[in-house]
Every structure is written in structure tokens, then in C-alpha cells.
Amino acid sequence: MSGPLSSLRVLDFSTLLPGPYATMLLADMGAEVLRIEAPDRVDLTKVMPPFDGTFSTAFSYLTRGKETLSLNLKEDGAADRIKELVKDYDVVVEQFRPGVMDRLGIGYETLKAINPALIYCSITGYGQTGPYRDRAGHDINYLSIAGVSSHCGRADSGPPPMGIEIADVAGGSHHAVMGILAAVIQRQQTGEGQFVDISMTDAAFALNAMSGAACLAGGIEQKPETGLLNGGSFYDYYQTRDDRWLSVGSLEPQFSARLCDTLGLSEMKGLALSQKPADQNALKEAIAGKVREKDLAEWQSIFAEQDACVEPVLTISEAAEHPQLKARGMVIEVDRGDGELQRQLGCPIRFV
Known part of the structure; x- marks a missing residue:
């Protein structure tokens, strides 16, 4: 794909949503992305209904614009193959719990020794440090720990389960892309890569924005239906x-x-x-x-x-037909892999 990132090569070890969404954005902007897919480990997005053709709609969407290499990272010789590959790549994205890539023999320090210009981005629920670094979690947990859920919803019914994955996408994916591209700019100046540590909980905490500023500096704890923008006004x-x-x-x-x-x-x-x-x-x-x-x-x-x-x-199907979104090209058609076209959400980033 053409685009401003067409000179960037990315090795993607991630599954599920945050990492794949981030690397999809990079691919949409022109980066060459190679997915490392475990042949013996099921990616839940691949088997999650509904399906369109061979794969689930989510999997087809998240893997668009990417190539795939099937490789069992636990097998003998797998680490050596990655070490050889990484010589020609700019970015590694992984989403395992802290320490897993080290145990596989392809952690940051190991790959950095081979390619000092490598940018290595780890996306986890709680980050590489802190008492929760090894703890399991999902979007709803990260939003809860980060204080986001506490001031969403209605006063008499509590926080709602969100219709979109806020911590995963707005938190993990988007901040990962920002961190990676910031590291690319620094590498242009210094020639050196670096480790980018993305915590979805950190990112969700930062999304509190105005309510967070009011609490930390102003001492005002926002609760559901008490703020200007969360149901406390006619907004x-x-x-x-x-x-x-x-x-x-x-x-x-x-x-x-x-x-x-x-x-x-x-x-x-x-x-x-x-x-x-x-x-x-x-x-x-x-x-x-x-x-x-x-x-x-x-x-x-x-x-x-x-x-x-x-x-x-509007519903999603109604939004897809809205004249504004249609004019912006936010619904595209992509070959789903068998010659048939599949409608997908377009990339929201425009370069003119």
C-alpha cells in the first residue's frame, strides 16, 4: 500500500484487538506489516461470529493490508528465524504479558543487540512495571481501575458496559501508534530505536482529560449526571x-x-x-x-x-449511509481473500 509510512516495516506478534488495530492503522498509512501467527493458538477474533466467507468479520477487518507468517514461537529454531527477520524490520509490536517475549528468546534487549535501530512496542493491560504488571484484565477492568467508569452512566443505574472498546482502541491502539511514530522521528535524529511501553490502563486514565483535571487540581470528583458533559446538564x-x-x-x-x-x-x-x-x-x-x-x-x-x-x-448501518461519512469515504470495499469484496470501516486519517 502507498502512504507516508511506506518505508516502515513492522513485525506484528499481537492478537485480539489493541495490537492488531494499531498495526492495521500503520498498514492503512502504508507500512508493510508481517503478522506472526501461532499455528497452535487460536486468535479469538478469528472464530468470533459473525462470519463473512472463511473468517470472522472482525479478523478480516483487523488483518487487512497485512501479510502472515505461521510460526510456533516455542519450537526450536523459531527464535533464530525472528532474529534473522528483525535485521530488516523497523518496528516490533507485541501484546504478551511482561516477560513472555524474553522467555521466548526474542525480548527487546536481545533484538536490540541485533538491530539497534529497532523500535519495540509492548501493549499490555497495566504496563511493564507496577504491582499489576502480571495481572489479567479486559477493557471493562482497565476503564474501572482508571476511574473512567465511575463518572459514566446514570446515577440510579451505575456505569454502563460500553458499546466500543475504549481502553483497547482509544487507549492501547492509538497511543501505541503515537508512541511508535514519535520513536520513528527520534530515530531519524539519533539513529537509535527504543522500547515503547503502552499500558491500556494508563491510556484510559489519561482519557479522563477534563474530569481528571478537575479532580486532581480542583478537588472536584465527578460522579454520574453531575458534570456538564455527563448528564448533569441539558447536554x-x-x-x-x-x-x-x-x-x-x-x-x-x-x-x-x-x-x-x-x-x-x-x-x-x-x-x-x-x-x-x-x-x-x-x-x-x-x-x-x-x-x-x-x-x-x-x-x-x-x-x-x-x-x-x-x-x-444512528445505528452503525445508518451511519454508514450518512452523507457526511459517505463523502469522507469511511466505508470501503476490501478483498476478503477469496476475490469477494467485503465492506469495512475506512481509515479515519486523511493525507491531502
């Missing part, structure tokens, strides 16, 4: 007559005024600017009552010409 979702949902993000005065006028709530414009919980709750109840009067399609038509930060909550 929220509202159910329509046909049991769909409308998102309202009309925070700025010009948008909230337009929202109130459009809903026939002009007399409540002042409440939108108030920081009093009682005022926000009163406005929320009023908006909820109005939105419940019409179907989602009617509200879409009404707000189509209103620049008010109000949009429908």
Missing part, C-alpha cells in the same frame, strides 16, 4: 415518539437559543445558561417532553437546516 440524549434517540449538544448560547426557539421553548433560554442543577433539570424535562412528541425522522427534518448541535442517534 444529553432524548427519546423520540418512536423510541429512537436525539442527541442535544447545544451548549453555546447561540446554539441553546436556537434549540429553545425550534422546540417552542423560547421562554426557557435563560435556563440553558444557568449552572444551577434545578434549572438544568427543569430544562431537561421540558426538552424531553417536546422531543417525545415527534418521531426521529420528523426531528431530523426539522433540525436539518438548524445549526444547533442536534443530531439523531
Whole structure:
């Protein structure tokens, strides 16, 4: 594939989601990625329904643009083969628990001695150090430990299981790519590679962003439905007559005024600017009552010409047909390996 990373060669030892998603992004940007696949170890994404053709849809998506080498890393001679390969590669990405690659004879120090310019990225749940370094976990655990789950959801029902893998992708995958590319830039200046240690829990903790800043520096612990952006204001979702949902993000005065006028709530414009919980709750109840009067399609038509930060909550299939996402080419067709085309999510990074 062509792209700004077409000179980069990546050895990918990862499975499941975080590492494969990161290396998919690198491949989308032009990097040459070689997956090292264990012939005797099942990658769960490969057997996870639904299927399209030979493989699961998730596996086909995460492996696009990559070549595959089947190799049992525990067999005699496997480590020697990797040592020979790594001479010609720029980046190694692995997702084993700390110490596993060392026991296999292909840890960072070993491969660095062969290729001093090598960039070696390890993605783990808790990082290479600390008391949890060897502990098992999944996305829901990392978000919990990182404090993210504590201020999501509703006050009376607690944190929800998220519909996307936030710690895995926004945490592990994206931060891994950033770390790798930062190391590439430094290598251009020094000629030396380095070890990139990515903890999905660290990354999830950093995603707290504004609520984290408010807590650590301001002493304000955000709880569900108490903040401006987590349900404590009229910035929220509202159910329509046909049991769909409308998102309202009309925070700025010009948008909230337009929202109130459009809903026939002009007399409540002042409440939108108030920081009093009682005022926000009163406005929320009023908006909820109005939105419940019409179907989602009617509200879409009404707000189509209103620049008010109000949009429908779409399903993934609906989003794929949205004119904005279609114009951006966010649905692509990829050969699934047997000559048949498969629709997939496109790469969100554009180079113009």
C-alpha cells in the first residue's frame, strides 16, 4: 500500500484487538506489516461470529493490508528465524504479558543487540512495571481501575458496559501508534530505536482529560449526571415518539437559543445558561417532553437546516449511509481473500 509510512516495516506478534488495530492503522498509512501467527493458538477474533466467507468479520477487518507468517514461537529454531527477520524490520509490536517475549528468546534487549535501530512496542493491560504488571484484565477492568467508569452512566443505574472498546482502541491502539511514530522521528535524529511501553490502563486514565483535571487540581470528583458533559446538564440524549434517540449538544448560547426557539421553548433560554442543577433539570424535562412528541425522522427534518448541535442517534448501518461519512469515504470495499469484496470501516486519517 502507498502512504507516508511506506518505508516502515513492522513485525506484528499481537492478537485480539489493541495490537492488531494499531498495526492495521500503520498498514492503512502504508507500512508493510508481517503478522506472526501461532499455528497452535487460536486468535479469538478469528472464530468470533459473525462470519463473512472463511473468517470472522472482525479478523478480516483487523488483518487487512497485512501479510502472515505461521510460526510456533516455542519450537526450536523459531527464535533464530525472528532474529534473522528483525535485521530488516523497523518496528516490533507485541501484546504478551511482561516477560513472555524474553522467555521466548526474542525480548527487546536481545533484538536490540541485533538491530539497534529497532523500535519495540509492548501493549499490555497495566504496563511493564507496577504491582499489576502480571495481572489479567479486559477493557471493562482497565476503564474501572482508571476511574473512567465511575463518572459514566446514570446515577440510579451505575456505569454502563460500553458499546466500543475504549481502553483497547482509544487507549492501547492509538497511543501505541503515537508512541511508535514519535520513536520513528527520534530515530531519524539519533539513529537509535527504543522500547515503547503502552499500558491500556494508563491510556484510559489519561482519557479522563477534563474530569481528571478537575479532580486532581480542583478537588472536584465527578460522579454520574453531575458534570456538564455527563448528564448533569441539558447536554444529553432524548427519546423520540418512536423510541429512537436525539442527541442535544447545544451548549453555546447561540446554539441553546436556537434549540429553545425550534422546540417552542423560547421562554426557557435563560435556563440553558444557568449552572444551577434545578434549572438544568427543569430544562431537561421540558426538552424531553417536546422531543417525545415527534418521531426521529420528523426531528431530523426539522433540525436539518438548524445549526444547533442536534443530531439523531444512528445505528452503525445508518451511519454508514450518512452523507457526511459517505463523502469522507469511511466505508470501503476490501478483498476478503477469496476475490469477494467485503465492506469495512475506512481509515479515519486523511493525507491531502
